[in-house]
Amino acid sequence: MSEGFEEIEHTADLAIRVYGRDMRELFANAACGMFALMAEPSKETTCEREVSLEATDYEGLLVDWLNELIYLHEVEGETYSQFAIETLLPTKLKAHVIGGPTRHKTKAIKAATFHDLAIEETPSGLVATIVFDV
Amino acid sequence: MVDKKDMKRVEEYVYEIPKDFRPDMRVPARLYADEELLEMALRDRSVEQLINTATLPGVVKYTLAMPDIHQGYGPPIGGVIPLRTSDGVISPGAVGYDINCGVRLLRSNIMAEEVKPIMDEIVNALFQGVPSGVGRSGDIRLSHRDMDDVLEKGSAWAVSQGYGTKDDLEHTEEQGALAGAEARVVSPRAKKRGADQLGTLGSGNHFVEVGEVEEVYDREIADAFGLFEGQLVVWIHTGSRGLGHQVCTDYVRDLQQAVTKYGIKLPDRELVCAPFDSPEGRDYFAAMACAANYAWANRQVLAHRVRQVLDNVLAGVVKDRELTLVYDVAHNIAKVEEYPIDGKPTKLIIHRKGATRAFGPGMKDVPADYREVGQPVLIPGDMGTASYVLVGTTEAMEKTFGTSCHGAGRVMSRSAARKKIRGQELQRELAESGIIVRGGSMSGLAEEAPDAYKDVDRVVNVVHSTGVARKVARVVPLGVIKG
Numbered sequence: 001m002s003e004g005f006e007e008i009e010h011t012a013d014l015a016i017r018v019y020g021r022d023m024r025e026l027f028a029n030a031a032c033g034m035f036a037l038m039a040e041p042s043k044e045t046t047c048e049r050e051v052s053l054e055a056t057d058y059e060g061l062l063v064d065w066l067n068e069l070i071y072l073h074e075v076e077g078e079t080y081s082q083f084a085i086e087t088l089l090p091t092k093l094k095a096h097v098i099g100g101p102t103r104h105k106t107k108a109i110k111a112a113t114f115h116d117l118a119i120e121e122t123p124s125g126l127v128a129t130i131v132f133d134v
Numbered sequence: 135m136v137d138k139k140d141m142k143r144v145e146e147y148v149y150e151i152p153k154d155f156r157p158d159m160r161v162p163a164r165l166y167a168d169e170e171l172l173e174m175a176l177r178d179r180s181v182e183q184l185i186n187t188a189t190l191p192g193v194v195k196y197t198l199a200m201p202d203i204h205q206g207y208g209p210p211i212g213g214v215i216p217l218r219t220s221d222g223v224i225s226p227g228a229v230g231y232d233i234n235c236g237v238r239l240l241r242s243n244i245m246a247e248e249v250k251p252i253m254d255e256i257v258n259a260l261f262q263g264v265p266s267g268v269g270r271s272g273d274i275r276l277s278h279r280d281m282d283d284v285l286e287k288g289s290a291w292a293v294s295q296g297y298g299t300k301d302d303l304e305h306t307e308e309q310g311a312l313a314g315a316e317a318r319v320v321s322p323r324a325k326k327r328g329a330d331q332l333g334t335l336g337s338g339n340h341f342v343e344v345g346e347v348e349e350v351y352d353r354e355i356a357d358a359f360g361l362f363e364g365q366l367v368v369w370i371h372t373g374s375r376g377l378g379h380q381v382c383t384d385y386v387r388d389l390q391q392a393v394t395k396y397g398i399k400l401p402d403r404e405l406v407c408a409p410f411d412s413p414e415g416r417d418y419f420a421a422m423a424c425a426a427n428y429a430w431a432n433r434q435v436l437a438h439r440v441r442q443v444l445d446n447v448l449a450g451v452v453k454d455r456e457l458t459l460v461y462d463v464a465h466n467i468a469k470v471e472e473y474p475i476d477g478k479p480t481k482l483i484i485h486r487k488g489a490t491r492a493f494g495p496g497m498k499d500v501p502a503d504y505r506e507v508g509q510p511v512l513i514p515g516d517m518g519t520a521s522y523v524l525v526g527t528t529e530a531m532e533k534t535f536g537t538s539c540h541g542a543g544r545v546m547s548r549s550a551a552r553k554k555i556r557g558q559e560l561q562r563e564l565a566e567s568g569i570i571v572r573g574g575s576m577s578g579l580a581e582e583a584p585d586a587y588k589d590v591d592r593v594v595n596v597v598h599s600t601g602v603a604r605k606v607a608r609v610v611p612l613g614v615i616k617g
Contacts (some may be wrong), residue, residue, distance in 0.1 A: 044428035105269040114403040115207030
């Protein structure tokens with residue numbers, strides 16, 4: 001939990017619960033959590049990408065954000081560890097991600113899904129559950 | 135939450151949740167299960183997900199779940215949704231991210247006993263020769279033009295490149311190419327994801343398995359399928375890889391707006407959809423068909439690799455090393471099929487998610503050499519127990535929109551399996567019981583342990599007892615490679 005995410009049970013796929021003091025931290029922690037499932041962490045900073053997305057709401061943006069990272073991970077062969085969310089509005093995201101070449105993949109994630117996804121406010125901040133199809 | 139008391143028993147092994155259980159249901163929902171499988175289904179949200187499918191616009195008669203049901207997203211795995219093409223919807227989530235995940239079975243003229251002594255060698259050769267595992271790419275690099283050909287021609291493209299024969303096409307569902315595929319509606323990023331993955335197994339629950347036909351239940355149908363007791367056979371289970379995953383991701387995203395545009399209310403966002411007869415719906419169908427064709431081409435190339443590997447490793451051991459395709463089925467797909475609804479022949483878009491087509495005798499889509507007996511229905515089990523060959527029936531056409539189960543279905547989460555089971559120990563235990571397993575990762579193996587799955591014998595007995603698909607042969611594993 002100290003990392004801002006934890007893996008939770010799901011019958012057939014993988015799921016994480018993600019926490020954040022605010023929406024930007026939630027999005028960054030979701031990305032960290034997903035990469036923790038997919039690959040050995042990267043301490044490198046040789047790869048940088050700009051991500052720019054639009055969606056209908058925050059949940060849509062969150063799914064699109066994670067799916068964009070899955071795409072880059074798979075096609076560019078990169079693993080990211082730093083996620084600077086520069087702009088985050090209900091329908092728009094701009095981010096800068098930094099990492100390095102993927103050294104060792106641990107799990108192939110097909111996609112982030114909308115299943116059970118609701119970003120909720122709690123007394124200590126925001127929480128969301130994200131289920132990944134594997 | 136659904137309770138057993140909310141369900142009525144329609145016949146043995148068939149339970150129905152009536153339409154009035156929830157105000158948004160348009161039709162009842164039916165579940166095929168014995169008592170134990172029903173109890174398992176009620177433990178997670180799979181029955182609630184089944185009920186959700188009964189709310190979709192254009193849905194007819196009833197939605198279904200097969201006895202290998204478990205929680206998915208959108209529909210449950212094992213779900214069957216029949217919708218009118220005229221005013222019903224098509225839903226990418228109701229097909230799944232691994233479009234045309236499916237399985238093919240190859241038969242040989244070899245007695246398994248002859249090659250059991252070298253099973254270690256066979257499995258190692260397959261592990262070396264068949265690209266598998268997380269992030270593993272293949273040795274085929276598709277140009278843009280090749281990619282579009284693969285998407286529109288499917289298995290036929292692979293055969294034209296020397297991977298297999300015309301006979302393989304005749305023994306593949308849709309002859310390995312679903313009509314209506316248009317490469318232009320598949321995104322550049324989906325094509326990029328699939329560009330170096332053709333001819334690869336992937337990981338997770340995908341596998342190549344060498345098995346032995348342990349028991350034949352119906353000699354006449356087994357003869358028609360070319361199966362006999364003691365025979366060596368090979369299963370290949372995989373799908374459309376990153377290309378299919380991206381197609382689903384793209385359309386789940388794009389159709390979020392379609393739902394608002396067409397005023398569709400959904401109980402679950404993963405059931406996002408568009409009218410089948412709309413530009414958005416037509417584009418998704420065309421893209422889905424492309425991904426399905428990619429998967430068939432993938433299994434066609436993999437079959438070729440398996441044939442090469444076994445030809446090589448068995449040279450000098452057995453004379454006749456030919457592997458013939460029995461059949462290839464999809465279990466995540468949406469197909470346009472016609473069924474009588476209220477006495478009238480009606481075109482439906484049948485969504486099968488973790489469910490297999492099971493056409494009965496006389497159907498023109500069944501290969502000519504099987505038409506008299508019905509379509510082979512291939513049910514891969516877990517790597518420790520058994521798999522089955524069944525045959526589709528007339529009852530399936532009448533009761534389940536020509537559909538049967540697809541496998542064993544999971545009962546244990548991946549994280550629980552990893553905590554409970556050690557991959558290396560599992561590998562050793564399986565070897566002690568005569569099953570050689572090689573996997574890309576020990577934690578991946580643990581996730582796929584037999585204990586993580588339902589009892590496939592129970593699942594198959596339900597479909598057999600209800601007449602939806604009948605048992606033809608039981609196949610036990612001898613050697614398995616997993617990504």
